[in-house]
Amino acid sequence: METRQKAPIGRPRGFDAEEALERAMRVFWEQGYEGASLTDLTRAMGITRTSMYAAFGNKEELFRKALERYTEGPASYGARALREPTARQVATAFLNGSVRASTRPGCPSGCLGVQGSLAAGDPGRAARDELAAWRNAHTAHLRDRFRRAADEGDLPPGSDPDLLARYLMTVANGIAVQAASGASRDDLQRVADMALRSWPPS
Amino acid sequence: METRQKAPIGRPRGFDAEEALERAMRVFWEQGYEGASLTDLTRAMGITRTSMYAAFGNKEELFRKALERYTEGPASYGARALREPTARQVATAFLNGSVRASTRPGCPSGCLGVQGSLAAGDPGRAARDELAAWRNAHTAHLRDRFRRAADEGDLPPGSDPDLLARYLMTVANGIAVQAASGASRDDLQRVADMALRSWPPS
DNA sequence: AGACTTCGGTACCGATCGGTACTGATCAAC
DNA sequence: GTTGATCAGTACCGATCGGTACCGAAGTCT
Numbered sequence: 001m002e003t004r005q006k007a008p009i010g011r012p013r014g015f016d017a018e019e020a021l022e023r024a025m026r027v028f029w030e031q032g033y034e035g036a037s038l039t040d041l042t043r044a045m046g047i048t049r050t051s052m053y054a055a056f057g058n059k060e061e062l063f064r065k066a067l068e069r070y071t072e073g074p075a076s077y078g079a080r081a082l083r084e085p086t087a088r089q090v091a092t093a094f095l096n097g098s099v100r101a102s103t104r105p106g107c108p109s110g111c112l113g114v115q116g117s118l119a120a121g122d123p124g125r126a127a128r129d130e131l132a133a134w135r136n137a138h139t140a141h142l143r144d145r146f147r148r149a150a151d152e153g154d155l156p157p158g159s160d161p162d163l164l165a166r167y168l169m170t171v172a173n174g175i176a177v178q179a180a181s182g183a184s185r186d187d188l189q190r191v192a193d194m195a196l197r198s199w200p201p202s
Numbered sequence: 203m204e205t206r207q208k209a210p211i212g213r214p215r216g217f218d219a220e221e222a223l224e225r226a227m228r229v230f231w232e233q234g235y236e237g238a239s240l241t242d243l244t245r246a247m248g249i250t251r252t253s254m255y256a257a258f259g260n261k262e263e264l265f266r267k268a269l270e271r272y273t274e275g276p277a278s279y280g281a282r283a284l285r286e287p288t289a290r291q292v293a294t295a296f297l298n299g300s301v302r303a304s305t306r307p308g309c310p311s312g313c314l315g316v317q318g319s320l321a322a323g324d325p326g327r328a329a330r331d332e333l334a335a336w337r338n339a340h341t342a343h344l345r346d347r348f349r350r351a352a353d354e355g356d357l358p359p360g361s362d363p364d365l366l367a368r369y370l371m372t373v374a375n376g377i378a379v380q381a382a383s384g385a386s387r388d389d390l391q392r393v394a395d396m397a398l399r400s401w402p403p404s
Numbered sequence: 405a406g407a408c409t410t411c412g413g414t415a416c417c418g419a420t421c422g423g424t425a426c427t428g429a430t431c432a433a434c
Numbered sequence: 435g436t437t438g439a440t441c442a443g444t445a446c447c448g449a450t451c452g453g454t455a456c457c458g459a460a461g462t463c464t
Contacts, residue, residue, distance in 0.1 A: 032320065050441085050442065053423075116321070118312065118317035118379065119237060121234075121239060132382065163396060166390075166393055171373060173379035175376075177379065180334065181337050182334060188368075198398075214461070214462080215411075239451070251413095252411085261453090
């Protein structure tokens with residue numbers, strides 16, 4: 001017999017939660033956690049405060065879910081880059097993806113993981129810490145990938161996977177800040193290319 | 203005859219404006235423009251709201267003056283680096299200074315010019331734009347310096363001063379974000395050293 | 405002294421913050 | 435058709451936001 005499809009009792013939701021989350025993500029991306037008020041958010045999402053609280057919990061949880069969506073959407077280049085066959089290709093794909101994601105037409109300039117919250121007062125401290133953890137987790141993923149590359153002989157002996165990962169993340173973070181400062185995609189692609197010139201030879 | 207020392211009429215100020223501005227700068231540095239409330243600021247400055255408004259105008263002007271102080275204080279390595287004799291030394295001094303300023307013990311991690319405001323809602327938009335202009339001005343100073351270096355034959359023919367300047371600023375911005383993520387001074391110094399490996403040969 | 409100006413402090417302004425109680429309408433299960 | 439849960443929406447909560455009016459006290463000038 002087929003698995004019983006869960007039949008939620010009561011009136012079904014009248015809006016698309018995914019679409020609403022996408023809109024919220026954009027607002028956080030553009031205005032940061034503290035700069036995005038519930039009025040801004042719900043107006044962009046096209047729903048009332050009540051519906052938002054019922055569907056997403058509160059502002060903090062909404063931000064967390066928006067960040068998840070960001071990770072799987074605009075920032076999915078990160079996970080994709082890790083699957084490239086060589087360390088150099090990982091690095092290239094990561095920085096190129098960072099340039100493209102930070103300068104995507106129709107999206108806010110920069111990276112939600114950076115400008116969502118770098119410094120904050122008391123109420124925004126949880127979001128700030130979560131973003132710092134998010135960035136560090138991505139750095140750790142790169143590091144693990146480069147450790148494997150070193151084991152496989154894909155990096156010269158003596159290479160420091162930790163340094164390589166942090167270097168890439170530093171450049172990507174800088175690219176995000178530069179995009180928020182108004183730098184163009186072409187400018188930043190040249191910067192990424194230059195940054196890769198110091199990559200260890202394969 | 204000596205110039206008449208201006209003799210301000212009325213009761214003289216009872217606090218040190220420079221000291222108060224220094225304290226305000228720290229708060230903006232740590233919590234960002236939007237995250238720093240007047241209560242936070244005046245408490246740290248040790249003065250009342252009234253005194254703050256009389257001495258500095260309003261929150262926006264206080265921020266602008268704090269940024270000036272930051273430029274001449276913690277960020278003075280930027281102007282200092284421009285006076286180095288060779289392009290390579292400029293680049294090295296700039297990145298090393300960025301690492302040190304972003305990880306100074308007893309100061310907030312990172313750079314006020316970055317985390318002061320990257321994304322903001324309506325009320326913080328002026329501060330955000332001012333910081334973007336601040337970063338771009340520093341990039342322009344580097345670019346002008348490298349143009350001169352190219353003219354002087356201090357850079358290989360075909361070098362792109364604009365790219366070199368943007369590259370340095372990108373790495374410095376990334377270093378600031380990484381410092382705010384908890385990276386140590388040693389880690390970031392290694393990143394800076396690696397970034398300089400792609401610098402054109404002198 | 406007397407005039408004048410700014411001091412530090414309190415108490416308050418309207419607006420907005422994140423979050424919630426309550427409402428009548430709406431839809432599914434029985 | 436009845437029951438009951440969730441819907442979207444309004445109106446409101448206390449707290450805090452940036453900013454200001456007003457105060458008596460304190461200090462420097464003529």
